[in-house]
Every structure is written in C-alpha cells, then in structure tokens.
Amino acid sequence: MGGRSGMSVNGAGERLRAEDPREIAGYRLVARIGEGGMGTVYLSRTRGGQPVALKVIRREYGSAPGFRRRFEQEVQAARRVQGYHVVPVVDHDTTGEQPWLASVFVPGLSLHEALAAHGPLPLPAVLQLVGCTARALTAIHAAGIVHRDLKPGNVLLSDQGPYVIDFGIARAADATQLTASGGVVGTPQFMSPEQALGDPVGPAADVFSLGLIAAVAATGRHPYGEGGALTLAAQIANTGVRPPRLDLYDDRLRPLLERCLSADPGARVGAGELAALCEKAAGRSLNDFAGWLPQPLTEELAARGRAARTPTPDPTVTDPGPRPPHGPTFATAPTAAPTEAPTPPPYPPTAPAAPRRTRTGLVVAGTAMAVVLAVVVTWTVAKAGSTADGRQEKGEGKPSGQPSHSTGPAPTPSASAAASDDSGYTVVFRDRPFALRSPSGANIVEADLDVPQVVQDTPGREIQLSEISGGGWEFYTPMGKSAGKTPQQCLQGAQSDVLPAEIKAKDLRGTLPVGALLCTITTDKRLAMLEVTDITTSHGNLPDYATRLTLWQKR
Incomplete structure (x- = not known):
C-alpha cells in the first residue's frame, strides 16, 4: 500500500510537488x-x-x-x-x-x-x-x-x-x-x-x-x-x-x-x-x-x-x-x-x-x-508479494456546506478544561462541532445536546428536526437566544429570550441566522449553547446547520 508521502519539518505535511494542483x-x-x-x-x-x-x-x-x-x-x-x-x-x-x-x-x-x-x-x-x-x-x-x-x-x-x-x-x-x-x-x-x-x-x-x-x-x-x-x-x-x-x-x-x-x-x-x-x-x-x-x-x-x-x-x-x-x-x-x-x-x-x-x-x-x-x-489476489502496512494519510475538517452528524465521543468533564464563574456552572466541553442536518426523506431525527448526537425515533431530546409536513424544528426544552458566550448570558437567554416551540423550515434562516447563540437547559439539567457557524441548502425542506456546541453543568 502507498503510505504517507512524507512530512514537513513542522509535521503538518509535505510541500506541494510541481505536478500537484494548487x-x-x-x-x-x-x-x-x-x-x-x-x-x-x-x-x-x-x-x-x-x-x-x-x-x-x-x-x-x-x-x-x-x-x-x-x-x-x-x-x-x-x-x-x-x-x-x-x-x-x-x-x-x-x-x-x-x-x-x-x-x-x-x-x-x-x-x-x-x-x-x-x-x-x-x-x-x-x-x-x-x-x-x-x-x-x-x-x-x-x-x-x-x-x-x-x-x-x-x-x-x-x-x-x-x-x-x-x-x-x-x-x-x-x-x-x-x-x-x-x-x-x-x-x-x-x-x-x-x-x-x-x-x-x-x-x-x-x-x-x-x-x-x-x-x-x-x-x-x-x-x-x-x-x-x-x-x-x-x-x-x-x-x-x-x-x-x-x-x-x-x-x-x-x-x-x-x-x-x-x-x-x-x-x-x-x-x-x-x-x-x-x-x-x-x-x-x-x-x-x-x-x-x-x-x-x-x-x-x-x-x-x-x-x-x-x-x-x-x-x-x-x-x-x-x-x-x-x-x-x-x-x-x-x-x-x-x-x-x-x-x-x-x-x-x-x-x-x-x-x-x-x-x-x-x-x-x-x-x-x-x-x-x-x-x-x-x-x-494476483499481486503477489504486495504489502499492506496500514500506513495512512492525514486529513480532516470541512469547508463550506453540508455539515456532518458525527460529533465525536461522549463528553467527559475535565478539571483542567473546566472554567467556572459565579453562574454556578462549570464547562463540560466547549465549541464542539455539532451538525444539525436535514433528515433524509420524510423522516424525523432528534438532537441530544447532552451526549451530543443526532438520533432517530428517540423522542424526548432537546431539538426535533422534521421533514414531514413542510419541515421544521421543534424544541423539546425552552430555547432562547443569548447575548454572549458566558454561562451567565446563556442562562439568561434560555430563561428570558425564549424562542417559539416550533419554527417552520421557511422561517429558520431568518429566525436563527449565522452567528446566533441558542441556549437551553437540557433534559439532563445542563446548560447548552449552540453557536450557528454556517447554514447551507440541503436536499430537503430544512437547511443544514453547522454549529459549535458548549455544555456546562452545575457545580
């Protein structure tokens, strides 16, 4: 197998060759x-x-x-x-x-x-x-x-x-x-x-x-x-x-x-x-x-x-x-x-x-x-003497467009990463990429902000994404907009600036634009903040949302 082509002095890859596209x-x-x-x-x-x-x-x-x-x-x-x-x-x-x-x-x-x-x-x-x-x-x-x-x-x-x-x-x-x-x-x-x-x-x-x-x-x-x-x-x-x-x-x-x-x-x-x-x-x-x-x-x-x-x-x-x-x-x-x-x-x-x-x-x-x-x-099979050492290329990330559901491992509180203040909350994780993508076909999926993950046929999470009857988002827990990214501001937004329980697909971009900070108290009684980083057109009625998720828990 062809393995890694080489690494530069800074470990971030090899310089482009003359034959490589730019x-x-x-x-x-x-x-x-x-x-x-x-x-x-x-x-x-x-x-x-x-x-x-x-x-x-x-x-x-x-x-x-x-x-x-x-x-x-x-x-x-x-x-x-x-x-x-x-x-x-x-x-x-x-x-x-x-x-x-x-x-x-x-x-x-x-x-x-x-x-x-x-x-x-x-x-x-x-x-x-x-x-x-x-x-x-x-x-x-x-x-x-x-x-x-x-x-x-x-x-x-x-x-x-x-x-x-x-x-x-x-x-x-x-x-x-x-x-x-x-x-x-x-x-x-x-x-x-x-x-x-x-x-x-x-x-x-x-x-x-x-x-x-x-x-x-x-x-x-x-x-x-x-x-x-x-x-x-x-x-x-x-x-x-x-x-x-x-x-x-x-x-x-x-x-x-x-x-x-x-x-x-x-x-x-x-x-x-x-x-x-x-x-x-x-x-x-x-x-x-x-x-x-x-x-x-x-x-x-x-x-x-x-x-x-x-x-x-x-x-x-x-x-x-x-x-x-x-x-x-x-x-x-x-x-x-x-x-x-x-x-x-x-x-x-x-x-x-x-x-x-x-x-x-x-x-x-x-x-x-x-x-x-x-x-x-x-x-x-005919390639006798071939080898496969499992060496790999490096790669990851995504630039404009359709987000992914994958959100990585379940969050674990870390004393070294936790930040606290007089809100009474400490950080579980901060700015974790979290994609809210339109479900395929006439389906419904739910976003669980505590895990975090997007699942199907499991109601009772924080957000429901539906492609039925024109499509829309439904909030299972009260969701509000925050004026800032501190836990105090997030908590205030979740409690005072509450969004409608349901937002139709045609209204999502106007109601939840790029840069919006959405906050809620989750079903597990944690404080969650979704920062909207990108919105793209999907295959269905709902646009696809890319967000960064921050989760706090009570001390």
Whole structure:
C-alpha cells in the first residue's frame, strides 16, 4: 500500500510537488499530507483558517466504468453515519475531471504509526481502543454500511479516544476495471475469512478485523503468525481448519478475541455487545479518556497538535492576494466574552480559496490538530508479494456546506478544561462541532445536546428536526437566544429570550441566522449553547446547520 508521502519539518505535511494542483473545487491546497492506492490527500484551509483534507481520486479510478456512480452512492451512505468515534465523509464531487472527497479532522495519529513508533499498548488502552472502535462500528453498521477495510491504519488515536475513518468507501472500488478480474478489496492481513475467500461480507466481517487489530495492538504480533500480507490472508481464509493460537494473550483479552475471531460469522460477538464487554473488562467508562494512552503517545499527540497550528507554506505562492468575497468559508465566530478565559484561535488565518464550483459544500468541524486520513487500497489476489502496512494519510475538517452528524465521543468533564464563574456552572466541553442536518426523506431525527448526537425515533431530546409536513424544528426544552458566550448570558437567554416551540423550515434562516447563540437547559439539567457557524441548502425542506456546541453543568 502507498503510505504517507512524507512530512514537513513542522509535521503538518509535505510541500506541494510541481505536478500537484494548487486548487481543487475552490479550495487552495496548502500541502500534500498523504498518498495511497486510491488517491492523494491534500491539506487545505477555509478562509477562517480551519484545516480541510481533500482526497483526490486517481484518474484511472475516475475513468473506470461504474466507479463514479458507485462512488456517489457509497459516499452518500457514509455521510449518513452518525455516532461516537467515527470520522465521517462530509463532502465530495463526482462530476469533475477527478472525483474527490473530504473528511472531518480529529486530533491524532494512526494506530499503525503508534505501534511502529512506540510498540504495543498496555492492556487497559487496548480494551478502551477496542470498545470505542466497536461503538464506531455500531454506528457504521446502523447506517447499513460495512467498513470492509478496518485495519490499524484506519483507526486514529487521539486524546478523546480512537476514531474510525474511511468506512464504506472501499466498496466503490468493486465497480472499477481494476478489480474486475478476481480482485479483492481490503487489506489482506486484516480481512475476515469470508472476505479473503471472496464471499459476501456483513457487519461480522468488521468485528473479525477488529479482533485482529486488538491482538496486534496488545502484542505487536499477528495472531496468525509471521509472513507477508497474502500469506496471512491465506491462513485467515483457512481459519475454520486451523484457528489462531490465542493462549499467549492476557486472560482478560483472550475471551474477547475468541468471540471476535470465530470462523463462523454468525458466532461472532456483535459490535454493541463487544463495546459493553470491553468496558466491563477495563473496569472504567469508555468515555473516560484521562490518561488513557501512555505518556510518550500523549506527548506525540500534543506535538502533532501544535504542529498542525502552523500551516505549511507553498513556496510557489509569494503573495496570496486579497480575499475573494466568497468561496469555502465559515462565518467568523464571535470572540470570547471578556469574562471567559481567553484562548488563542486554533489556526492562523490563511489565504482564501477560490469560489466553489460544485453543488455541494463543506463545513469545517475540527479543533487544532494533526490528522491522518487513510487512502483505501485495492488489493488483488494476483499481486503477489504486495504489502499492506496500514500506513495512512492525514486529513480532516470541512469547508463550506453540508455539515456532518458525527460529533465525536461522549463528553467527559475535565478539571483542567473546566472554567467556572459565579453562574454556578462549570464547562463540560466547549465549541464542539455539532451538525444539525436535514433528515433524509420524510423522516424525523432528534438532537441530544447532552451526549451530543443526532438520533432517530428517540423522542424526548432537546431539538426535533422534521421533514414531514413542510419541515421544521421543534424544541423539546425552552430555547432562547443569548447575548454572549458566558454561562451567565446563556442562562439568561434560555430563561428570558425564549424562542417559539416550533419554527417552520421557511422561517429558520431568518429566525436563527449565522452567528446566533441558542441556549437551553437540557433534559439532563445542563446548560447548552449552540453557536450557528454556517447554514447551507440541503436536499430537503430544512437547511443544514453547522454549529459549535458548549455544555456546562452545575457545580
């Protein structure tokens, strides 16, 4: 597999090469941050300075019969994924000369990189890694998607737990000429037996892959022994006759591996049950990420985060010139209120991108971070001697347009991050990207601000988004507008400047414009503030809202 193409001195990517484009669909490219079998990933930034990773698909894929249609279908499916620990696809274009897609940023480095640089993880970290990744698979499978290429290179480690990337995109390669003759999509040494044999795969295939990841993360060794990628794939395909040796693994991990690595897909543990079992074995909440990684890894993540705040300059650009009046941007966020502890902006301003030409947009949802975005690789059985080391590209974020449901892990109060004042509230988390997207079809979804997440068929949350009878938002808890971003101002707005209980789709933009601060006391009696950062046209009656969510709780 083609891995990362190289890193610059500041860790934020490699300088653009002479053959690289300088702009894609209105996004000015800043650096090259990865390359693999399916394309190249570039770092770009919104006008507000937020990072965006654009994966430009190789020309041979884009010209292959059936690829663009399948690519569109699979990306649309991936964009429906919402839940914990997933890094969703948030924008794409299949109509240009070269198709491209973009993904949200998360802080972190790939598990493959972490294992190569720092060795196996301690058992508590492995259990939390597997449990949180299983949560991500639960969300992915709920959207009707099978990842098909789950491997250490597609799992990112961050200070907020692991994240899964590139789910569902591997299937698009099935429609290309490149895999028309006996091809197998995925990474051989992390395939399930049914995938290695070319049989149909379902969610259980991803659970098998996660079991392999758990074994490698705990010991640095593959449970099927030594050998090249295709040798290991052959052993996995024969697992019904010769199962892996698991007696050398820790007593707390071995039962989980046995339930993941069953030759029979129907006998494997479900992703949801696996998450619960890992939490029980770890003896701590899967939401508690305080010190979850060894100190050297924690320091590495912090260093990458600092490096990502400094954009890699393009030596061919000496003067970016004045900003254009439009293009992939965000509304500038209001500055922190004077009573709040001031914090520096996560990224310095950069040159703006050119105007967008595609029908969809992108909204950045990220914090200062270093990112890894894996490029999916197509492996063919005939390609003897090929390798797949799981190395990945970095990428994340989103510039103007349709927001994503993915909101990251459940919030956990942090003493170091908590800020308090005479309002009686302390911070649970601040400025977490949270997308309120129109549900597909004539459906209803609910936004739970305490988690946070957007769910379906679960009434009683704070906000209902409906595409029925013309569409609209309904507030389950009284919602008001705040004059500022302190908890005192938010509480006052929630109690005094109360919005109507229901706002029709046609009135949303006028009632809740960009820059609006919406506050409510949640169903869990916390104080929540949504800052509207962008509004875009969606496929339905409702516009899509990109927001930043801050949550406080009573001291």
